[in-house]
Amino acid sequence: MNKLLVSAIAGAAGLTLLLGGAGTFALWNSSTSIAGGTITAGALTVVDNAAAGVWKSGATEIILSTYKIVPGDVLTYTKKVDITATGDNMVATLAVASASITATSATNAPDGKLAGYITKSAQVSISGVGISGAGPTYTITPTGTGVISRAAVVTVILTFPKSSSAGAENDAMLGSVNLGALAVTLTQTT
Numbered sequence: 564m565n566k567l568l569v570s571a572i573a574g575a576a577g578l579t580l581l582l583g584g585a586g587t588f589a590l591w592n593s594s595t596s597i598a599g600g601t602i603t604a605g606a607l608t609v610v611d612n613a614a615a616g617v618w619k620s621g622a623t624e625i626i627l628s629t630y631k632i633v634p635g636d637v638l639t640y641t642k643k644v645d646i647t648a649t650g651d652n653m654v655a656t657l658a659v660a661s662a663s664i665t666a667t668s669a670t671n672a673p674d675g676k677l678a679g680y681i682t683k684s685a686q687v688s689i690s691g692v693g694i695s696g697a698g699p700t701y702t703i704t705p706t707g708t709g710v711i712s713r714a715a716v717v718t719v720i721l722t723f724p725k726s727s728s729a730g731a732e733n734d735a736m737l738g739s740v741n742l743g744a745l746a747v748t749l750t751q752t753t
Contacts, residue, residue: 605650607703609749612714616642627742632677632723634732640719640745646691646703647712653703655749659685659719663746667739677723677738684722687747691715700752717747 618627619639632638648655664682666674686698693704694715721742726732 605653606647607650607653607655607749607751608647609715609747610645612643612645614643616640634723635725636723638721640721640742642717642719643714644689644717644747645713646694646715646749648693648703653751654700655703655751656700657687657689657717658699658748658750659687660746660748661685663742663744664721665741665744667741671738673735673738674740675738677735678740680723680732680735681721681740684720684724686720688718688720689715689749690718719745719747 617640618625618630619641620630620636625638627638630638661682664678664685666678668674688698689701692713695702695704723732723735
């Protein structure tokens with residue numbers, strides 16, 4: 564090999580080692596604080612309001628404990644809740660907590676069948692100042708202070724559906740469902 568080529572290769576290798584080494588060539592640098600400020604996380608809560616809820620079959624108010632549901636019945640439960648939402652751009656999804664619709668007896672097959680039919684059909688909506696949307700996703704718009712804290716109305720719709728097959732719901736005859744722990748969830752989506 565040519566001595567000049569070997570010298571050039573050795574020189575380039577040496578220069579590379581010096582540049583990649585322990586900072587042989589120092590570059591100027593500087594830093595400053597830019598005072599970004601403080602950010603605080605928001606919150607979302609929904610709690611039961613002390614006011615009693617109302618059960619209806621159609622437009623007629625009913626007493627749930629004495630009502631005998633049949634296929635085709637649609638029951639609505641209207642209840643006030645208190646929502647506190649702190650934050651901007653709050654969008655949440657409302658749902659019936661399916662685990663809160665339980666068969667009165669775990670060993671009685673008709674109880675389980677009726678609980679299954681009602682759980683599958685459960686729908687929920689919410690209305691109130693600062694709450695918009697067609698459901699199940701709602702936008703919760705805070706006031707100018709970034710907080711919404713007020714009563715809202717939740718409506719739960721439970722249907723014992725009719726089947727197209729005659730007698731298909733017979734497996735739920737005399738079934739019983741416990742709605743004493745009926746619950747809704749409000750979950751932020753964005």
